[in-house]
Amino acid sequence: MALSALSRETSLDSAVGLIQARFGSAALQRASSPVPREVVPGILPDAVATGIPEVDALVGVGGLPTGRLSLCLGSCGSGRTLLAYRFLAAVSEVSAAVLWLDLGRQADPWLMGRLGTRLDRLLLLRPPTVETDIRVALEAALSLVRAGVGGVFIDLPARAGRSQAWDPMAANLAAACARAAIPFLVLGEAMGNPLRYAASVVLGMERRGWEERHGDITGVRLAVTVEKNKVGLPGRSTEVTLAYPLGGFIAPRREDVAR
Amino acid sequence: MILCCLVPELPLAALVLREGDVSLAHRPVVIGGLPSERKPVRAATAEARSFGICAGMPLRQAEQLCPQALFLPADPRAEADLARHLLAGLYALAPRVELAEGGEAYIEVDGLGEPMEFAARVAAYLERRLLSRPALGIASSKFVARTAAELAAMGSRGASVRAVPAGSERSFLAPLSVADHLPVDPGLIGRLKLFGLRTMADLARLPLASVEAQFGAEGLRALRLARGEDTSPLVPWDPPQRMEESSRLDPPVDNLTPLLFVARGLVDRLGTRLMEGGHAATVIRLSLELEDGEKPEERVLRLRAPMSSADELWQPVQGLVQHLAVTVPVARLQMRLTGFCPALSRQMDLLARQDTRLEDIARQLTVLSDTHGPALVRMPELLPAATTGGALVPLVEERRHHWLDPVEVLSARSRPTGRRRPGGRRP
Numbered sequence: 206m207a208l209s210a211l212s213r214e215t216s217l218d219s220a221v222g223l224i225q226a227r228f229g230s231a232a233l234q235r236a237s238s239p240v241p242r243e244v245v246p247g248i249l250p251d252a253v254a255t256g257i258p259e260v261d262a263l264v265g266v267g268g269l270p271t272g273r274l275s276l277c278l279g280s281c282g283s284g285r286t287l288l289a290y291r292f293l294a295a296v297s298e299v300s301a302a303v304l305w306l307d308l309g310r311q312a313d314p315w316l317m318g319r320l321g322t323r324l325d326r327l328l329l330l331r332p333p334t335v336e337t338d339i340r341v342a343l344e345a346a347l348s349l350v351r352a353g354v355g356g357v358f359i360d361l362p363a364r365a366g367r368s369q370a371w372d373p374m375a376a377n378l379a380a381a382c383a384r385a386a387i388p389f390l391v392l393g394e395a396m397g398n399p400l401r402y403a404a405s406v407v408l409g410m411e412r413r414g415w416e417e418r419h420g421d422i423t424g425v426r427l428a429v430t431v432e433k434n435k436v437g438l439p440g441r442s443t444e445v446t447l448a449y450p451l452g453g454f455i456a457p458r459r460e461d462v463a464r
Numbered sequence: 465m466i467l468c469c470l471v472p473e474l475p476l477a478a479l480v481l482r483e484g485d486v487s488l489a490h491r492p493v494v495i496g497g498l499p500s501e502r503k504p505v506r507a508a509t510a511e512a513r514s515f516g517i518c519a520g521m522p523l524r525q526a527e528q529l530c531p532q533a534l535f536l537p538a539d540p541r542a543e544a545d546l547a548r549h550l551l552a553g554l555y556a557l558a559p560r561v562e563l564a565e566g567g568e569a570y571i572e573v574d575g576l577g578e579p580m581e582f583a584a585r586v587a588a589y590l591e592r593r594l595l596s597r598p599a600l601g602i603a604s605s606k607f608v609a610r611t612a613a614e615l616a617a618m619g620s621r622g623a624s625v626r627a628v629p630a631g632s633e634r635s636f637l638a639p640l641s642v643a644d645h646l647p648v649d650p651g652l653i654g655r656l657k658l659f660g661l662r663t664m665a666d667l668a669r670l671p672l673a674s675v676e677a678q679f680g681a682e683g684l685r686a687l688r689l690a691r692g693e694d695t696s697p698l699v700p701w702d703p704p705q706r707m708e709e710s711s712r713l714d715p716p717v718d719n720l721t722p723l724l725f726v727a728r729g730l731v732d733r734l735g736t737r738l739m740e741g742g743h744a745a746t747v748i749r750l751s752l753e754l755e756d757g758e759k760p761e762e763r764v765l766r767l768r769a770p771m772s773s774a775d776e777l778w779q780p781v782q783g784l785v786q787h788l789a790v791t792v793p794v795a796r797l798q799m800r801l802t803g804f805c806p807a808l809s810r811q812m813d814l815l816a817r818q819d820t821r822l823e824d825i826a827r828q829l830t831v832l833s834d835t836h837g838p839a840l841v842r843m844p845e846l847l848p849a850a851t852t853g854g855a856l857v858p859l860v861e862e863r864r865h866h867w868l869d870p871v872e873v874l875s876a877r878s879r880p881t882g883r884r885r886p887g888g889r890r891p
Binding site for chain 1: 677680827839840877
């Protein structure tokens with residue numbers, strides 16, 4: 206009996222070895238593999254740093270992955286826009302053009318510029334009315350992704366994430382971003398299940414408190430939780446402090462426009 | 465751990481090696497140009513430095529300090545050659561080596577044995593090549609390693625290694641001056657001084673949010689460096705590669721038909737090697753060794769797109785051979801491929817990030833503007849009042865920014881400078 210079990214184990218090892226030799230070590234792994242892993246083994250997705258080291262470390266690949274859908278969820282005032290603007294600044298540094306779909310109609314170019322976004326690379330897509338034009342906006346975004354923009358950000362108004370019209374178009378947009386290998390970040394208060402299912406990284410944001418100085422609010426303390434992570438370990442959370450850019454002046458870079 | 469090698473007298477070493485005169489290193493020699501030129505000193509020998517001459521000083525002042533010194537112009541080409549040779553030598557010692565713009569080299573020493581012993585090997589190699597002893601620093605990040613090497617260089621005349629154990633970066637940096645060691649904008653250094661922040665410890669103890677609010681993104685970077693949190697990665701050097709195949713023709717031929725036959729064989733062999741390695745080549749060099757010992761003829765062809773198979777390579781090679789004017793019999797045909805890139809890149813161009821396709825984006829924006837109106841996609845630009853007001857931000861959104869036509873901006877960026885618009889006047 207023992208010999209039979211040993212034989213089975215040997216055969217299994219041999220088969221696993223053959224599969225791994227042919228298709229790579231990431232193709233098949235034992236669930237009880239003792240190797241501690243920070244990220245899922247295999248080819249790591251490229252990532253763009255968010256500009257917030259704590260969040261980069263939390264995701265596990267040094268930023269938000271490119272070619273994959275990332276969601277940033279949180280209620281009003283939870284700091285998700287601040288995080289997205291930081292990420293936008295990082296993406297605009299390495300891309301020729303970045304697309305921001307302002308479906309929430311709350312984008313603030315001044316704040317984007319203050320946080321380091323290269324405004325001469327920012328395309329702000331703002332449909333006249335949200336309800337009727339969400340399809341138009343997504344189709345326009347899809348065509349721009351195919352034309353070659355280097356990143357897509359969507360700021361959804363409340364409830365839009367649960368709209369029936371949103372999911373199929375968003376899936377098309379996510380597929381186009383995956384083909385172009387560009388970052389795709391969606392901001393919202395809540396998302397429908399299909400989009401959560403399609404997302405590789407879901408960040409949950411919650412405000413923990415304000416940073417104050419001489420009685421003035423200078424920043425916000427946030428709790429960031431990785432609710433879902435296909436590229437690293439999910440479930441981790443951290444607390445970060447983000448400053449509002451009110452004290453110093455960040456000069457916009459307009460050399461490209463001037464040129 | 466990262467090892468930083470500082471080679472401060474690279475121009476001097478390049479000159480000594482070019483001239484082949486070792487005695488130059490032991491005489492007062494100043495490199496940078498003639499004393500009558502309004503240029504700074506780039507390097508000086510130890511003999512010249514003993515007179516008070518240092519890099520950055522005007523040449524005229526150096527002449528006043530040491531009139532008997534030999535003033536020589538710098539040779540950037542020799543310096544570049546020497547830097548390349550040094551890099552190749554260091555690459556033989558370690559697989560991940562980076563040569564930075566300032567002349568310093570960074571080596572990842574993890575997995576290469578005891579770091580101090582490895583540093584001794586590197587020091588011996590550099591001393592042998594440069595005829596002077598380098599300064600080395602070992603730390604967990606590039607900035608701390610470089611700072612350690614700078615301190616090692618200041619510590620003594622000889623080769624020295626300064627190691628900073630992991631975890632003690634902040635205490636190591638704490639007493640150092642921000643003005644001398646922080647590689648940030650000089651304007652920021654001036655502002656830090658105005659705030660009384662003179663040492664790394666002064667800066668490192670400040671809260672992150674406050675520094676960012678006061679000094680912006682550059683201040684945040686300075687703070688992280690002062691705390692020893694340098695996350696800049698080591699960018700390893702990739703040595704140039706080449707593939708070569710040759711065939712001796714016996715007897716030598718002066719006819720294009722057998723030459724084409726042999727060339728096809730060489731292309732097939734090179735194509736197989738390209739496929740095996742997953743490479744694509746961008747440059748073909750064809751060399752013809754002639755029978756009577758004349759100087760070999762060489763033809764270079766730069767391909768418009770990387771090619772990764774024999775069939776692709778054959779067409780340009782065939783054209784190259786057919787245009788040869790063979791008057792003397794050819795004894796040997798050699799083909800060399802250079803300028804390699806991953807073979808997939810050409811295929812993946814359809815799928816890869818298309819950041820540079822500004823014209824495509826501009827064209828698509830024009831279509832969207834025609835279909836849905838110009839207000840659908842716009843590009844913001846901050847108004848001067850919003851950019852110079854500091855904390856006083858205009859409350860009305862329309863006074864902060866105005867909108868630009870993205871088509872015009874992107875078209876202007878994608879258009880080369882000085883090129884005329886087709887059918888239009890020069891803008």
